[in-house]
Amino acid sequence: MRDFLKRHQIPLLITVLILVALLVYSANLRKKTTTTIFERAVMTLTEPLQQGIHRLGSGITGIWNNYLSLVDTRQQNIEVMRFNRELRAQLVAVNEIKLENRRLKKLLDFVEDDPRRVLPALVVAEDASSWARTIVIDKGVSQGVHEGLPVVVAEGVVGRVIKAAANSSRVLLVTDASSSVAGLVQRTRTRGVARGNGLQLKLEYALRSDPVERDDLVVTSGMGGVFPKGLVVGWVASVHRDAFGLFQQIDLTPAVDFSRLEEVLVLLEPEP
């Protein structure tokens, strides 16, 4: 026995190591949204470095974008001014509606249903692999962030916090293959699950009989318990209905441009 072990010690050792790693992986699959001490330590250690590099990178990009690369800026400026005038005109109408809404809410004694606090955060790093879609933000447990909190921007849903260290957290984007969000087609009220596939999303389990069309807006249904109801997920890009079957295949274009994500908002727990 001893001879056998001595003769095959290297293959045995590497087999044991691979098995240990596989066991660690298997055990961690069940607790994806818990941060281990090791992960917390590495994230805490690397957070200042990531922030430093991000600031340096942003500085260089800023100089390039703001001072050197100004092609078409004049034309864009004219377009923006024109758009601004249109928006100002619309704003007057919106303000009227807002005032009317406030009056009616007062009349009905309406209570705001999601009094969440919002924490702004900077995106300081991205996933180290080409297939997973996660980002690192510069807010963590010290600022009240914990695993499971939703992350959004003005355009819509970004993702949810999966790992949290002292001053940084990792966010799983909705476009990640392992991410799923309970969604709702706003016009038809068709329910489904929005799953990521790298760059886009797919709305699964949407009933075939519902008349979903291209450009329909999909919002969160609030069913999963992570995202509050009514946040924009994306727009219907295409609909495929087979001759038979229960569900239709719906491709979504995410509302958020994930390639230009710089600042995000973490929706903290409502104050007790």
Place this chain on the structure above:
Amino acid sequence: MKGLFLHLLCGLIFMLFQTTIFPHLLLPEMRPNLLLILVIYLGLSESFLRAAFLTLLLGVLQDVFSGSTLGLYATVQLTIFLLVRLFSDHLNIESRPLLLGLVGVGTILQSLLLGFLLTTFAEAGSVLGILLADLPFQVIFNLLAGWGLLVFLLKLQPLLGTRQGMAGLSHQSKHHGA
């Protein structure tokens, strides 16, 4: 011990590159996996025990910065290390094209292993499709990064002095400790 920390530091720097600098410059599918190149290099040049331990640490380090589950890259990198080790005795590791070939094969193997583990153990949806779509870009950019690192290492060689077991560098000899 000094070598161990040097390789770990190297791994950490590579991770910072992959998470902070590459996203500014490259699309996700075009970002090379520098840690994979480091693992292949370790498999060819370092003593077995040290390299195995380092590979495990580097794999776990990559897990902290990638995906959502700890242990995935640790398993994948260790398997790749083992395979490199198994074949390294039959290869001329002084040959630079062969080293780059190993990086290419390692990239394909890594994608297949990731796909297998993610679809067998986890509910990873369309991850296999993403991995396969990214594979050609990954192979090309990993080869480019491998070539770049090799050139950098050769330039650095006079500063480091002659050292046994540095794979792919001129006038070096293979040294495999058990």
